[in-house]
Structures are given as C-alpha cells and as structure tokens.
Amino acid sequence: MTNGQTNGALDYQPGNGAVHDDALIDCDIAELHYGKFKAVRDVAVKLKWGTITAFIGPSGCGKSTVLRSLNRMNDLVRGFHLKGRVIFRGQDIYATRVDPVAVRRHIGMVFQQPNPFAMSVFRNVAFGLRLNGYKGRMDDKVEQALRQAALWDEVKDKIRSSALALSGGQQQRLCIARAVATEPAVLLMDEPCSALDPIATHRIEELMAELKKKYTIAIVTHNLQQARRVADMTAFLYVDTSSGGRTGYMVEYGPTPAMFENPREEPTQAYIRGEFG
C-alpha cells in the first residue's frame, strides 16, 4: 500500500490469516452521510464466521457509525445515507425490499451503556423470544441464554426481580444474554466494556472468547489492549480532515497480531505506539 488516503481495505491481501470466501458479512462502504455531512468513507471489512473483528481508532473516526450500519441502526438517524453495500448471507441489507427490523433479528447488538429494560431479569431475556413469537419452553431458553452469558449462577435466585438492581457488569452480561437468546448470526458490540470496571471487563472478554464459537462478533473498542486480547481481525480507522470536514476512513485492516506488531501505515503505527488516541 502506497497511499494511506486511498484506503487500506481494498488493498487487503489474502493469505495472511483471514479467508475471504466464508465471510458472513461482507461490508463495503464507499461513503456514509448524515445529511450533507460525510461521516465515513472507504471502509471494507469481511466478518468471517466464528471470528471476532475489532474496530479501533481515535474518537470521532466513525468506528461506531460503521458498526451501527451493519444492522441498520443508523436508519434511526435523520439524513442517514449509505453508498456501498453490506452483504449478509449473500443479500445486501440495504436493498430496498429488505426490512431493517428483520435484519436486526439476525444481527444483534450490545451497546456501550448497559441498557436492560425496566423489567425482571427473566422478562429481559425472554423479550426477543417473545418478539419472535417463540412458543417453546421459555424457562429453558432463558436459562440457556443466561448460562451462555456466564450470568446464570449469579442471578438464578433473583430471576424474577428487577434487572435494574444488578451491577453494571451483570447488566451488560444480561444484555448479552438478551441478545444471544434469539440466536442471532452476528453480535455487534459497541464499546461494551467502556462503562465497566476492569474485573467486569475481564469477564466480558472471557465471555467473548467463548461466544465466538457460536457467533460472529464485531466489536468497537477504545481499548487497544482489549482489541489485541480478543480480536482475530482488527480494522484501524482514522480521521481525514483534509477536505474540511471530519471524515473517518479505514487505514488498515488485517489479522490482529500483524496489525499490532507490523502496522504498515504511518497513522496506525503512531496510534498503536500511543502517540494519540
């Protein structure tokens, strides 16, 4: 790659760890606008089945924006417009006939702030199942989801009490349980640990390593070490201010060890050295 301005993604070379063909989500965003504001350009990543992909970069580089466009959460923002494509299982989720509600049932999301509903632990986990009209034994499904989120032992005695009484770390694992209860194909995690203490963060990271056996995960993180610990693939996004505005773009994308040990681009090297952030 010769020019960081063009983009690193399309320049990505196969053979250094990732396989192109079994990508569950093939995302190629040429431009992403909010009204007239160009927020992101030139991001192309492929989420391979059973891997964790991390988006890293300084504040305002658009990493959360990219993540939220993978399950059409950005549709809620007025003026949102995307040029490009996000192929999920062979289908572009931005095609006109696609229902964003259906997309979100396959591609779940965990948010930065733990956001359980003001209901019991049980009803939080059962929420998605009920939305989908699940008819089977709810108790089993809820227990299974809570076990997957490594929360069952802590909450099994207070399953009928309010989820808001749980600690922050427990609430976030509850949100993960809620998301995996409906067995989505992909789990998007938007800085899931930024509101948590180190111990809770560690638990979530362990959990992610466990979850990737079943789910394909994409995570946005501010914490470089976290990306290094959990991610198989890492994408580095940076801000381009040359055209006047602040437009995020992808500088480099590759297997995590290579990204951290041998970053090819100057901004990546500087960021990983900790010169800004």
Added chain:
Amino acid sequence: MAASNEGGRVIGEIDLESLEHSLRRPRTLFSAVMSLLTGGATVLALFPLFSVLYLLVTRGVASLNFMTLTRLPPAAMAPGGGFGNAIVGTLVIIAIATLLSVPLGVLGAVFVSEIGPDTRTAAGVRFAAKVLTGLPSILAGVFSFAVVVVTTGGFSAPAGGVALALLMLPTVLLTADEAIKAVPSRMREAAIGMGATPTQVVTQVVVPTAAPAMLTGVMLAVARAAGETAPLLFTALFSEFWISSLHPYFLPKTIADLMKPTASLAVMIYNFSGSPFDNQIALAWTAALVLVVLVLIFNVIGQTMAGRSAD
C-alpha cells in the same frame, strides 16, 4: 494568609476547634437558619391541610356507620338515612370518566411524544392540553350539557362522566407525555436493536416502563375529578334513589339504569351543606369524610400497582 473569620488560623495547619460545630461561623449559621425556614414553611403549608382533615374527621365521624354508607338520603325533616346511592354514583361516574380519558390521554401522549414529537399537531395538542388544565370546571359541565344532556334528552351518569373526563384528559395526557419522555432512549435503542417494530417498541417497552408514572397522573386526575361538584350539577344532577330498581340496587344492570339522573357525593355535599336541617348537615360532613377516604384508597391502590409493575 490567615482566614480572618476563624480567628487568625494559619493555612496549612488544622485548627481542631474549627472542626467543631459552631453557630458563630456565618456558613453554619446561614445553614441552620435556612433549615429552620424550610422546616417552618413545610409546617405552614401542611397546617391548612391537616386542619381540614381534623375538622372532617371530628365532624364527619359522628354519623359514620354502616347505615349511612348503605341507606338512601333522608327527606327534609326525617332522621337517619345515608348516602349509599351517592357513593355508588360517584364510583360509576368516575369509572366512566376514567374509561374515556385514560385511553384517549395515553394514546394522545404516545402520539405527541413517540410518533410525531416534532409535528405541528403535537405542538398544538400540547398547547391545547395546557390550556385545558386551566379550564373552569363549570365549563366542562356546560360542554357536556350541550353535547350529552341535550342530545340524549336527559341528565345521566355518562353526561357527568364526559364532563369529568374533559377535566381529567389534559392531566392524564400531559403526565403520560412526561412519563414517556422520561423513558431512557437507550431502552428504545435496545428494543430496536433486537428487531422490535415501532409498535412493539411502544407497547412492549415504552408504555410498560412509563406506566407507573402514568398511573400517578391518572390518580391525580381521579382525585381532582372525584371532588368536582360544578360539572355534575347540570349533567348528572342528583337522585334520591338507587341506580337500579332491581336487586342488588347498587349495581347498574341496563343502559337505562345509567341514563337517568345519578347521585354523587360531591353534589350531595353541596346540597346538604346548605340545608337548614341538622341531620342533613351532619350527613354532608360524613360524606365529605367518605369522599376523602375514597380518594385516599384510590391513591394507595394506584401506588401499590405502580410499585408492582416496576418489578
């Protein structure tokens, strides 16, 4: 270098004396005076309330017994009697008013705060609701007289219900609006992220989360409406009889039962308090006490329900 009001203490050294309570220090004195002031204001504000309650209990409790709660109002010179029909009438009229105002108010609030918060309609509805909160209650009665009494051809419980619903509606709508706005947007986001449709977001997350606060608004509205006399004077009027002619008499059984003048505690208090007969005046006091207790019961039930639904 020295803090003047502490008697020349040097910065950096801790004067143990200064750690003790002392009203000589201006800050401490100010704090103590303000605490006294707020406490005094609270007592002052509660004084009229408790004196009314005291009066109600001392005057009302004298004739309070099973008979007064279950008998019909006494004639002019007659002893005894009660206001069983007025209790039933009040409950029926309030029920009608609640059934009319709560669905309208809550659905209106859902529109105003969730569906079209920035539309002109929403701004208009909010403005109209705020104006309506200041509506003189007698005008609600006039409205219902014109719309219900004239068209149906007589005074009735539904006519009273419509008048009270008009008074309850803005309170219900505005508190429900506030309750919905207070639902954290991250809960909506969570539901949308799980693939909930906009309707599901409203019915499964927003309204259940806002329900306890909405209920508080409904209870406030009921408490206000239960005591209103003016809107009932020429809508529900009053009745000396039970609501139904068939046993059990307190249970309305047909539409015809409802479509005739209906007794209410508020109008009974109004009628009897101006009476020259001691028995009727005593009953008016007791009815006032019962009305306050009824509102209190509504509130306790409401609070309990609100507490439960939060789990």
